[in-house]
Amino acid sequence: MQTILKVQNLKKYFPTKKKGVYVKAVDEISFDIFEQDVFALVGESGSGKSTTAYTVVGMYEPTSGKIFYKNFDISYGVDKRPLKLKQEIQIVFQDPGTSLNPSKTVLQIIGAPLTIHKKLRGKSLIEEVLKLLEMVELPSDYLYKLPRDIGGGEKQLIAIARALAPQPSFIVLDEPTSALDVSIQAKIIKTLLRLKEELKLTYLFITHDLSLVRNISNRIAIMYLGKIVEQGPTDRIFSDPAHPYTQMLLSSIPVLTKDEEALKPKHIESTGEIPSPVNVPPGCPFHTRCPFAKQICREKEPPYVEIEPGRIVRCHLFSNGTDGSSKDEEEVQTWS
Amino acid sequence: MYNEEASMVLLARAAQRDRIKRAWYRFSRHKLSIVGLIMVLSIVFIAIFAPYVAPYPEHAGPYVDFGSACEPPSLAHPFGTDAMGRDILSRVFFAFRDALLMGIVVLIIVVPIGSTVGLIGGYFEGKWFSTLIMRITDVFLAIPPLVLALAIAALLRPTLLNSMMAVSVSWWPWYARLVYGMTISLKNEPFVKAAELQGMNKFKIMFSEILPNHLGPILTKMTLDMGWVILTGASLSFVGLGEQPPTPALGTMVSDGAKYLPTYWWISVFPALMIVVIILAFNLLGDGVREMLTSGE
Structure with a gap:
């Protein structure tokens, strides 16, 4: 390619x-x-x-x-x-x-x-x-x-x-x-x-x-407040969204049938509105709306982590270890 | 191939005809626009054919007949005669010529200059030369047109041409301002951006992409301005700064007759009334033009 x-x-x-x-x-x-x-x-x-x-x-x-x-x-x-x-x-x-x-x-x-x-x-x-x-x-x-x-x-x-x-x-x-x-x-x-x-x-x-x-x-590529929070192949992102913001977007797609509903990730309530890009929150800009926000999210900007080939996520939930270790994977499973 | 080409031409003509039809519909919806159009056409007709329409064409020149001076309106002289015994109606008809010429020449000078200044100022808004030319425009706008025109005309020899120049100098800033404002509101429209991204040159973007969208308001203002330019020209000739006697000018006729008021009222009232008629005609027409070019789109 x-x-x-x-x-x-x-x-x-x-x-x-x-x-x-x-x-x-x-x-x-x-x-x-x-x-x-x-x-x-x-x-x-x-x-x-x-x-x-x-x-x-x-x-x-x-x-x-x-x-x-x-x-x-x-x-x-x-x-x-x-x-x-x-x-x-x-x-x-x-x-x-x-x-x-x-x-x-x-x-x-x-x-x-x-x-x-x-x-x-x-x-x-x-x-x-x-x-x-x-x-x-x-x-x-x-x-x-x-x-x-x-x-x-x-x-x-x-x-x-x-x-x-x-x-x-x-x-x-x-x-x-x-x-x-x-x-x-x-x-x-x-x-x-x-x-x-x-x-x-x-x-x-x-x-x-x-x-x-x-x-x-x-x-x-999914953008939030001027930053790309997650990018990757379409099918992977839809089948297994990694970033909480992606999950929120996916779960707020309106659907008609129960079958479609089942395809969606576990429902994450969409809360709040996107903050002004003049006044970007410190740390991870998404922490004000993120249901998984931890102390570190409010203080430190998350790094870009490649969780799969060609799939990059910008979230502290994936950067616990030194690199994309199995521990991260476990954590993904617990909340997705 | 022949058929295809011919059908394309027909198509273009049909689209054109359709647009004209709809424009006429919008114009003619208001009866007063039609009245204005008829009045303007009559004034133009009279001006062009003044020697044939006027009952006493020779009275437009250096003609004197004290025997019939200051005659009141009658069948022979519908507007009466002036202090030299000249038929006022004939002189008014001839005065239409210079009045219309005044309006047309001034607008022909003023509209291209004002529009170009406004386009450049608006399109390059924020650049130093744009600020410069628009501040200069503001200086001109700060002085009332009549005062400025009077000041300039007083400096020059009193002729029709010089009075046209004087009015032009005081008139262009209004077009600059109008086009400037409209250009600013259009220059960030996606269709202008699209032309820029295609690599169209700036000159073409200004004159071919932006300017045609201003034609409606510009044409409307031109029609309305015809009346006001003629009034300003008449004001100049009223104080003796326009066309010189014996050539008839509406302003001169009003001021000449003013000496004989109120006894021989017709000498100045009828020419003054004709100024009013001209302004009214162009205003009615202007409203129709506005209606035609801006509504229903």
Whole structure:
């Protein structure tokens, strides 16, 4: 498996009005995304998942840390990135209502990246846009429509077509379905997965919806207050969640049947709300809501522990010994 | 291939027609907008065809006939005659020409300059040159337009062109301010971010992505401003800083007639009334334009 995107100790702090006080939106996170994978970044609002996405595409410049795209250092803002890179990395925003220019026709919207990256004009531009519309299964008479004449789901398909236009290999999907009706979400997801297979794309999928992630992603990272608390393969995280926060998220997925209920980890009551990233609690940031919080959690920041190959957890419950020893495993069993 | 291309063209035309139809519907929902449109069209028509519409076209020039001076309104002279015996209605018709020219020229100068300043100021908000140009704009805004225009016009030779310049200098900051505010609210919208991330150049982002979204408010303000620019021009000519006699100007006619008030009231009342009519016409039209461009979307 080839690594396509490598994030190393990425930090993004935003200054506040008060001097010396920062919003620690993203705080020392690292992860790797492999080619043709769907990597999901999951977290509540305010966890820093969108900030991570925007830093990857270059909307923000990282405070510190590195981002590598195919071994090419891209840890700087979009203005300094070469055009070729802007073509390779694309983003689909959450709300298609605001990500499409209300005064442009579909042709102009999808055509813009084509004129920038492929220097297409006139007839060849129209032909290419028609091809893209076909790819997202929209009829060709949408060419001259304005965004306000189109439904929400279709707008998102047009935003996807725009992202596909420059033939990228990596697409950041920033909650692409959360602004849409449930009935349309499935269609968007299906289209995204089909396109990924057809065009051999890699996705960084930002979402707060764990149940959605299960069906589409290979690997997951769960963020809490700017930190990744757990990451690993999707099936492992769902079958055996390690971090108490992951367990809390999994047990709060709404289910319909008793069978589904049985699949979930032992119920952990979701308590409290995510604290403000300006005022991150000392020690483990999750200790204010964690049912297993011990004295050490309030004082010391937990280390990253690799409990299985490719599976990293940031929790004191796993760092009792010197390394991931069997004692930890036992403890896992007692509370999961 | 032929068919496909032809159908694309038809499609584009149909979409265009559809948009125009809906815009007209929104405009014509309010009867007063139609009244405004008819009034403006009549004023424009009269201005263009003044030599044919005016009952005494020769009265617009250096014409003197003291025998029929200061005649009250009658069938022969619906607005009466002035102290030189000239038909006021004819002179008002000719005065429409310079009044409209004033409005159009001023707006043609002011809108591109103001919009560009506002766009640059808004898009680069926080950068030093943005702060600089917006503070300069604020200095201009601090002085009432009429006072500034009067001060500038007084410095220059009193001609129509110079009075246009004077009004333009005092008018652009309002467009700069309007576009500045709207640009700030749009520049962080995802669609602008998307264009930036695609690598579109800043010039194109400002003028092609952001500016078209401001067209509604700008066009509305332009229509409303036509009336106010004409009023300011008339104020300048009222104090003798605009077009010089014998060319008829609404402001000059009002001030000339003021000497004969209240006995020969028609000499200044009718030109003044025409200023009111022009402002009213453009205001009604402006409301319709606002309705057409901003609602129902």
